[in-house]
Amino acid sequence: MAAKKIKQNLDTNTEAKIKNAARTVFHKKGFAATRTRDIAEEAGINLALLNYYFRSKEKLFNIIMQETLSGFVKSIVVIFNDETTTLEKKIERIPSAYIDLLILEPQLPLFIMSELRRNPDHLLKMTNVKNVIVNSAFARQYQQSVKAGKIAPVNFLHFIMNLLGLTIFPFIASPMIHAVGDLKEAQFNKLMTERKKMIPQWTKAMLKAK
Amino acid sequence: MAAKKIKQNLDTNTEAKIKNAARTVFHKKGFAATRTRDIAEEAGINLALLNYYFRSKEKLFNIIMQETLSGFVKSIVVIFNDETTTLEKKIERIPSAYIDLLILEPQLPLFIMSELRRNPDHLLKMTNVKNVIVNSAFARQYQQSVKAGKIAPVNFLHFIMNLLGLTIFPFIASPMIHAVGDLKEAQFNKLMTERKKMIPQWTKAMLKAK
DNA sequence: GTCTATAACGTGATAGAC
DNA sequence: GTCTATCACGTTATAGAC
Numbered sequence: 087m088a089a090k091k092i093k094q095n096l097d098t099n100t101e102a103k104i105k106n107a108a109r110t111v112f113h114k115k116g117f118a119a120t121r122t123r124d125i126a127e128e129a130g131i132n133l134a135l136l137n138y139y140f141r142s143k144e145k146l147f148n149i150i151m152q153e154t155l156s157g158f159v160k161s162i163v164v165i166f167n168d169e170t171t172t173l174e175k176k177i178e179r180i181p182s183a184y185i186d187l188l189i190l191e192p193q194l195p196l197f198i199m200s201e202l203r204r205n206p207d208h209l210l211k212m213t214n215v216k217n218v219i220v221n222s223a224f225a226r227q228y229q230q231s232v233k234a235g236k237i238a239p240v241n242f243l244h245f246i247m248n249l250l251g252l253t254i255f256p257f258i259a260s261p262m263i264h265a266v267g268d269l270k271e272a273q274f275n276k277l278m279t280e281r282k283k284m285i286p287q288w289t290k291a292m293l294k295a296k
Numbered sequence: 297m298a299a300k301k302i303k304q305n306l307d308t309n310t311e312a313k314i315k316n317a318a319r320t321v322f323h324k325k326g327f328a329a330t331r332t333r334d335i336a337e338e339a340g341i342n343l344a345l346l347n348y349y350f351r352s353k354e355k356l357f358n359i360i361m362q363e364t365l366s367g368f369v370k371s372i373v374v375i376f377n378d379e380t381t382t383l384e385k386k387i388e389r390i391p392s393a394y395i396d397l398l399i400l401e402p403q404l405p406l407f408i409m410s411e412l413r414r415n416p417d418h419l420l421k422m423t424n425v426k427n428v429i430v431n432s433a434f435a436r437q438y439q440q441s442v443k444a445g446k447i448a449p450v451n452f453l454h455f456i457m458n459l460l461g462l463t464i465f466p467f468i469a470s471p472m473i474h475a476v477g478d479l480k481e482a483q484f485n486k487l488m489t490e491r492k493k494m495i496p497q498w499t500k501a502m503l504k505a506k
Numbered sequence: 507g508t509c510t511a512t513a514a515c516g517t518g519a520t521a522g523a524c
Numbered sequence: 525g526t527c528t529a530t531c532a533c534g535t536t537a538t539a540g541a542c
Contacts, residue, residue, distance in 0.1 A: 119328035206471040219476050243477045247466045255461030261416040266429050267453045288502040295501035
């Protein structure tokens, strides 16, 4: 009963065009505010084709959400579980990798958080964040450093919230930051690029705080 | 042409009931996903009354948005402009006050950021965040400390992003944090309460980082 | 002021020609 | 596979009785 789809080469084919358009519009406006007509227009195709290829708005959304979430998590997993790098090196790589990603796709965090509020189960079903993070090499190295007395004995959850908060929050609050700092996009991105070097320094300083 | 409204005493009156219901539902689901029927049901009133009192969903929303934004900003302005407290004291009070607020209204940041993305002008028109923050006593004290060489010479915008990121981000990412930490609401709130003391310590440590 | 009934409209989805 | 035309439905908003 499930429709077979022959993968073609270029993303010039209609199915890929629709998916790309859907990703763009969903990421920008969220599920509820997006009209299928917006997606069709963005894709430069006819509205009927959307349903021909994906059956419904909801099914299309689920595909996009799935891909977005797993992409977002995977981009971190590689670094978290690199057994060849130290804790300190990971503290440098995580903000740097995420900021590179978010400069390219600044709407990603707000999209994910908004849609997760609508349906928190998505996260658990689609990715296994808990295991991915809690059982990572990163977490293990952190706990070991705490035990060895090398860093302050702070709950790993706090540490993760701090590292990700410093990295991701500016992109979520970007309209506010643009307003406060009277910034254009280029200036904002420059600030974010600065943070790639600064967040690791700040984080290390925090780890020494009592 | 503008409708006059006689303010009654209790929030038992219909207009207040609708507004309170609207605030609850809009904060939880955002503008696009909210149906006027949801609001009417939450308020325990007839759907037609909503339009009788507020003309349209959009007008009602704008009132809620206006109140929410100015409340959110005002809650910070008092502390930011308290001329009787030091920079250090403000660094302690801001996270503390915000976390108290956000434990009561955890959906606030995500609501504000989501709706601001839809219409960034709201922020500029409704509140004057730029002046409120940039010309605050807090900002002035920060700059003075930098000049005096007491703290690292870091852009005030970075500092604000850090302080607010550490404070607000966990509430925005709360579905993710609940999943990663396997937390119930009470445990989450306990973590947040811990942060009231820790964020100032961390922030001060960051200020010494080179 | 509050209700019921209904109009007016927007949006998701499909039928059917090509 | 792709299009035009249209249906079916949900939602906002209003008319009109009480």
